Amino acid sequence: MACPLNIVVLLVSLLVQLVLLVPANGQSDEDPLVRTTLGSIQGTRMESFSGKTIYAFRGIPYAEPPLGELRFEAPKPYPSWGNTTLKATADSLVCPQTGITLLMSEDCLKLNVFTKNLTAQLPVIVYIHGGANKIGSGHSTYEAGPQYLMDHDVVFVAFNYRLGALGFLRGGNYGYLDQVMALEWVQAHISKFGGDPQMVTIMGMSAGSMAVSLHLASPLSKGLFHRAIMMSGSATNHYSIHNEFWSRLLARQVGCPMYNSFDMVECLRTVTWQRIVEICSQWEQYKFINMKWNYEIDNYFLPKHPSALIDQGQFNKVPILASWTANELDYTTLAQVENELLLHDINENFNEYAPEFFLFDYNPTKSQRIKNFYLGQQLRELGRDNIEAFGRIFSDGIIGHGVHRLVDMARKYTNVYYSRMDYVGQRSLSAPLNEDMTLRGVGHADDLQYVMPSLWYGTIMSKDHADLFMMQRLTEWFVHFATTGKPVTDSSIWPACNATSVQLLYNDRTTYVGPAAYVARFAVWDQLFPKTSGEAASIVAPRRLGLALALAVLIHRLM
Template sequence: MKTILLLTLLALAGLPTAFGQAKKPTTAIISNRVQTANGLLEGATTASGIREFKGVPFAAPPVGELRWREPQPVKSWTGVRQAKKFAPQAMQLPIYSDMNFRSDGVSEDCLYLNVWTPAKSAAAKLPVLVYFYGGGFIAGDGSEPRYDGESMARRGIVAVTVNYRLGIFGFMAHPELSKESPHKASGNYGFLDQNAALRWVQQNIAAFGGDPNKVTIAGESAGSMSVSAQMASPLSKALFARAIGESGSMLNTSFGPLPLAEAEKNGAAFAASIGAASLAALRALPAQQLLEAASKPGVPRFAPAIDGYFFTQLPTATFAAGQQARVPLLVGWNSQEMSAPFLLGKEPATPENFRSAVQKFYGERAEEVLKLYPATTAQEAEQAATDLAGDRFIAYSTWKWADMHGQTGGQPVYRYLYARPRPAMNPTAGNEPAAKGASHSAEIEYALGNLATNKVYAWTPDDYKVSETMQSYFANFIKNGNPNGNGLPTWPAAKAGGNAQVLRIDVTTKAEPEQNRARYLLLDQIFGK
């Protein structure tokens, strides 16, 4: 009897028996175990019944000779691999105060993802959300509570968060790296990590009850820029069916991508500055030493590159030609992406100081800019400076992405403006004054249903109402490619070429005509020259 029981358990786990190789389970997810292409995983179950698998490897550790190489396949394992805790975060310094990690330290060995699934069967074929974190390509991690996938999983979605290499480890190009590459490319390793994760999802997500034909990629800030990058790359555009971008894109942005020769020059200059005469010497340096050296003042940020492999041309050119992933897009930004000091520095917000700043940035085009950002009083000057700062920072490039995809993508584009300011802080968290508008990244916890994970703010019933509305739109889009659904204000798809309807998300959510197209058209003209 014991022998029969043992053989039964081995077969259910997909392990070999004395009678030959057991078939991999095709329908039942037994307990917390899932058979992937590389081996058997064991996760855990939350109190709400969601199965979670943390620290799942999707590529080989990019260390030693694999530092600055395209991600390599995972080595298969025997037995059961535990997937009950988050893996290390990518190499980074503690830069942003709003980041809260649950990861197992910091390491170059960082290419892991996390899965939350409500499926009781591998035949469930549920829609899938793959989320890329923000952090300026120098910080962030898939373990952050604001990205936690349990809330989306409770809505019938298999949620995945993905780690990718950052900073010098994720984006340094170098002539020697290009020379050794079979594609004669270097840089963009962080984007290639995301691509590897998407390929892992295609191969494995069905075992978690997900449908590889219903994958939505999403992200905020650098994560949103990543979504636009994956849409533009010939390597990735067939690996997903829908896309969500929150505040950021790679189209007409100051953050690259650079021509490969320029990116290689930056990498070579950095190597020379730290006395590394060869690629071997660079790879021999401790990761922490490299990280600290790359973070010193005056060192150029390591930006993405047009490497001829991940990017074959500027993303703007790809979208202009209609060669991007032709998928439905939900995209938007926040009402206060940046504050007035970003434009004015330490100068007070007065009409005179605002005019002076605009003249400094825009020269002979300054009068045109001032007409669209009028400021005749101190109050107007503060608002105009806030608006222009936010547009320069991220709103314009996000608008460019939405506008171009609407013109050439052949799929609906749903645009939003997120306008709900965060509430006051809890007394124990600080007394920072509340923003007048929705600041950069403020929408994440609302969109993903994770307000309760953030103990900094004193969330109100109105905040939970806004979160319920926004998460419902996101969940509908992930499931159907259309955010509309019962009980929600109608969100019309934006029409290409102007007169677009934009969903203003707040306590009272409603669609309204696009307000600031003239501003973005002018910035587009200026950027193109």
């Protein structure tokens, strides 16, 4: 992840923009205006990377603010504003998360639309942001800039959805229902912005990519999109999900009832969102990548485990473009390389740490198999020499295996274009430097910088940037896929995976097609975690987590 200094610079820059709320080029009589069934919407103008005019409509509400009684409820459509004109001239505040609270509000269920032609019928790309379901946004400066994609003939949409406990408290799936409502808004109104509602591609990164896989599986999302782009994430994995455990722990730590769902929710509605975010942020002491809040099988948004639905062909069978990076989370463990006491304890008690780190129920046999495969049976200590091998467990367990499984199951029913990002560019969120000051590899989200600019990577690329070709390549692929269902015209350059063939496009300075990668690594996870029928995502916590909750309560009492 980004270093602390980068995070400070990012947040300060965002604070300045959000507090000032100044449109990119000021307002004028020539600013774009659209008329929808909800009312008129006034936008502003921006420029694409190459200088093309973008009509930008930012901060459009798609659902009522989830405040008061609407907190921990399914979203409600935003009502018409009648004869007044909505000034959609600046990004909204982001949904509550760890960070500077001045930048946030629960009144955050808003979206941005970027277009170059208000009267066309262009393909639409809708971006679902990542961030482990606890951070992130669709903000046009912070994460989801339109400048690269809008060099092409496409309409681009990005939006916020509820995060953390506010979005995923036990039994809710509220964050995913927000996403469904945003997609419904696109179907109802995007034609007024020059978009074709029958040519919508949903695109997600990390947790956003997991969300895309859930929309593939959800009956509520049927007909709301027609292609799917998935970057480094899928819900078709082994995750053991325990929103109930984290909901009870939150309730206990703010003094609310823990067991009766009605009482818990009623009480938590009286707690400030700042306090809820503060409590949940305290659960991340080790700073390793994981995902505490996640989907639940609720017989509404999700009738079965997504693996079961996709494996059985019970999903929205649209063309899929699925990708991941060669090193994903390999380098994220480097942040703890000097923490010798923690690494010593992890090595000695790997079976105890592994379930929390790698998201499965307590099972010493599985934990030991994973440790032996990645770190060797004769491991004496975790340290600088093997810290990246430790990181590869996160890469495969949290990201890679889920994508591998999605491709393997979905290809029986629809075309799946499968790729791995191998190109090592000039900027990375996690990769360390070699002795010659070049980056060692390509980590998690390092490919997103070529699709949309964000403060995570600093400024927009210069016109002579060494990585410019990759930006042009990825945006061309994605827009061509959104338009035709294929990333390239020539199928020999990038053939689709199908029921009889799995081929992977290796995306480096040049590209080539070859057999699937990391087969032996992913086979370990396939053997340890066979395709689930749905039990893993139930809302009932196992006995082991019950003991963990008791321990957490005891520690809280002693503080």
